[in-house]
Amino acid sequence: MSDFPEFPGAGHHPGDGTHGPLTTPEGDPVVCGVDGLPAATENSLSFRMPLASEILDIGIPEADMDGDGFMEALTLQDERGLTVYSDADGDRAIDRVSTVRFDGTYDSWELSNAREHTAFGGFTSGAPTLEEDLPRWTCLDWGRI
Numbered sequence: 001m002s003d004f005p006e007f008p009g010a011g012h013h014p015g016d017g018t019h020g021p022l023t024t025p026e027g028d029p030v031v032c033g034v035d036g037l038p039a040a041t042e043n044s045l046s047f048r049m050p051l052a053s054e055i056l057d058i059g060i061p062e063a064d065m066d067g068d069g070f071m072e073a074l075t076l077q078d079e080r081g082l083t084v085y086s087d088a089d090g091d092r093a094i095d096r097v098s099t100v101r102f103d104g105t106y107d108s109w110e111l112s113n114a115r116e117h118t119a120f121g122g123f124t125s126g127a128p129t130l131e132e133d134l135p136r137w138t139c140l141d142w143g144r145i
């Protein structure tokens with residue numbers, strides 16, 4: 001961690017959590033609890049978390065948030081906060097994430113290209129090979145409590 005100097009007149013700092021939601025350098029949401037997770041594999045029954053740089057094996061859902069009898073959400077946490085991961089369309093690829101951090105920041109995202117990128121869902125393997133296969137996350141809401 002380092003302190004960034006203030007630049008007078010520099011108006012926009014995407015991704016720093018102050019003027020926009022926290023993002024990784026690749027533009028992914030900064031989520032909690034994924035450190036050390038394995039990469040998703042073709043034969044796993046786990047849900048997967050598509051990110052620009054990798055597709056993670058996120059584990060087995062533990063909650064039925066919408067009451068349809070199928071569990072589609074799980075929560076992971078680490079020393080920064082916690083993130084709820086959910087699969088809204090049932091293809092076993094996470095497409096909604098909501099993070100609340102202990103520093104008071106929060107953000108919610110959805111996978112904006114989930115439907116046309118089945119490589120990240122179902123039982124197909126997920127290594128993206130084309131640029132347009134990269135998952136794109138769109139921030140729905142962010143701020144500070």
Ligand SMILES: [Ca+2]
Nearest residue numbers: 064066068070
């Ligand atoms: Ca459900």
Ligand SMILES: [Ca+2]
Nearest residue numbers: 087091093095
């Ligand atoms: Ca999904």
